[in-house]
Amino acid sequence: xxxxxxxxxxxxxxxxxxxxxxxxxxxxxxxxxxxxxxxxxxxxxxxxxxxxxxxxxxxxxxxxxxxxxxxxxxxxxxxxxxxxxxxxxxxxxxxxxxxxxxxxxxxxxxxxxxxxxxxxxxxxxxxxxxxxxxxxxxxxxxxxxxxxxxxxxxxxxxxxxxxxxxxxxxxxxxxxxxxxxxxxxxxxxxxxxxxxxxxxxxxxxxxxxxxxxxxxxxxxxxxxxxxxxxxxxxxxxxxxxxxxxxxxxxxxxxxxxxxxxxxxxxxxxxxxxxxxxxxxxxxxxxxxxxxxxxxxxxxxxxxxxxxxxxxxxxxxxxxxxxxxxxxxxxxxxxxxxxxxxxxxxxxxxxxxxxxxxxxxxxxxxxxxxxxxxxxxxxxxxxxxxxxxxxxxxxxxxxxxxxxxxxxxxxxxxxxxxxxxxxxxxxxxxxxxxxxxxxx
Numbered sequence: 001x002x003x004x005x006x007x008x009x010x011x012x013x014x015x016x017x018x019x020x021x022x023x024x025x026x027x028x029x030x031x032x033x034x035x036x037x038x039x040x041x042x043x044x045x046x047x048x049x050x051x052x053x054x055x056x057x058x059x060x061x062x063x064x065x066x067x068x069x070x071x072x073x074x075x076x077x078x079x080x081x082x083x084x085x086x087x088x089x090x091x092x093x094x095x096x097x098x099x100x101x102x103x104x105x106x107x108x109x110x111x112x113x114x115x116x117x118x119x120x121x122x123x124x125x126x127x128x129x130x131x132x133x134x135x136x137x138x139x140x141x142x143x144x145x146x147x148x149x150x151x152x153x154x155x156x157x158x159x160x161x162x163x164x165x166x167x168x169x170x171x172x173x174x175x176x177x178x179x180x181x182x183x184x185x186x187x188x189x190x191x192x193x194x195x196x197x198x199x200x201x202x203x204x205x206x207x208x209x210x211x212x213x214x215x216x217x218x219x220x221x222x223x224x225x226x227x228x229x230x231x232x233x234x235x236x237x238x239x240x241x242x243x244x245x246x247x248x249x250x251x252x253x254x255x256x257x258x259x260x261x262x263x264x265x266x267x268x269x270x271x272x273x274x275x276x277x278x279x280x281x282x283x284x285x286x287x288x289x290x291x292x293x294x295x296x297x298x299x300x301x302x303x304x305x306x307x308x309x310x311x312x313x314x315x316x317x318x319x320x321x322x323x324x325x326x327x328x329x330x331x332x333x334x335x336x337x338x339x340x341x342x343x344x345x346x347x348x349x350x351x352x353x354x355x356x357x358x359x360x361x362x363x364x365x366x367x368x369x370x371x372x373x374x375x376x377x378x379x380x381x382x383x384x385x386x387x388x389x390x391x392x393x394x395x396x397x398x399x400x401x402x403x404x405x406x407x408x409x410x411x412x413x414x415x416x417x418x419x420x421x422x423x424x425x426x427x428x429x430x431x432x433x434x435x436x437x438x439x
């Protein structure tokens with residue numbers, strides 16, 4: 001081991017053994033060595049008397065002018081003569097070694113030495129500015145980049161169609177691009193978890209469906225317990241659903257179809273867009289009314305259910321009223337609209353109550369929410385833009401083909417939050433009363 005490394009190791013051992021007093025002793029030793037070295041006279045090598053610059057040996061480069069004598073110690077320069085400062089430096093070190101560290105008189109906690117009231121107030125003001133500044137700047141400059149709508153169902157589903165129509169008008173109201181990101185699966189919990197973990201800056205929003213019932217086995221692993229745990233932005237619209245069957249089902253009316261299910265329910269199955277989704281809950285409510293139990297076939301979206309219905313892979317399902325175009329083409333059968341009145345676009349479709357099942361209603365509400373801690377100023381801007389979209393004729397023209405569309409009235413964020421809480425309480429009570437199994 002080289003000599004310098006051995007000396008450094010010995011020095012570290014001495015510091016560790018002696019503690020703070022040892023550090024001060026070594027610093028004092030460094031000052032003595034630096035001062036003593038700075039006081040020595042340097043030996044000058046012979047130079048040419050003629051030019052007084054070039055060295056006698058032409059093979060060696062000329063030396064730079066000598067620097068003024070200084071004793072460098074821990075970033076401090078003691079200019080010559082250094083011995084004039086040595087007594088003062090050593091005196092400071094002796095007093096630092098003799099004085100104990102300052103402590104608080106209140107509870108014994110260590111206090112940083114030499115901190116004044118002015119310094120404390122200046123640091124406190126800086127901390128408050130750092131804490132409050134970003135939120136205020138975010139509200140003033142929002143939106144400064146594209147906004148993303150996270151859709152919990154696959155592309156081509158009714159929710160996706162409505163979300164894309166909303167995004168095109170929403171971008172005009174906000175004067176910024178609005179993107180649609182599909183994250184289907186697990187009854188909206190994949191999309192909901194993604195949005196709940198996103199930055200609460202208003203740039204990531206959740207285009208959710210109500211009801212959004214979560215199975216008990218999933219609640220413990222989710223970062224939220226329901227749509228009510230998000231920051232409310234806007235109530236968008238409500239769509240009605242109708243009971244449709246495969247084209248080869250041997251029934252022409254709702255009463256005939258209910259008689260088939262009661263006769264042998266094991267022969268039939270129903271499709272849904274996933275466990276605990278609105279379509280699943282509607283079918284379970286229908287089965288409870290009849291007192292039957294049929295096979296549940298979950299999919300990732302309503303458009304996939306529709307394709308398998310037309311192929312006779314499943315027997316029945318509840319789909320949006322826009323599916324009536326396939327009914328008119330003879331590819332599906334429709335037995336009733338689960339709403340209080342008929343759809344003006346499809347006057348030939350009776351309600352479920354008119355067809356023989358009184359009191360049966362099933363609708364889906366689309367709402368826009370964001371991460372829980374989104375600033376109120378940002379929510380107000382998003383709410384104003386969403387209300388402008390909901391009240392526009394252009395938006396209604398784009399979503400009308402979905403069928404059974406009823407646009408919501410413009411509302412404040414507080415009103416939207418109260419509406420979401422009421423809808424979740426209503427559906428939870430209905431599921432409990434009907435004893436619907438969500439697993």
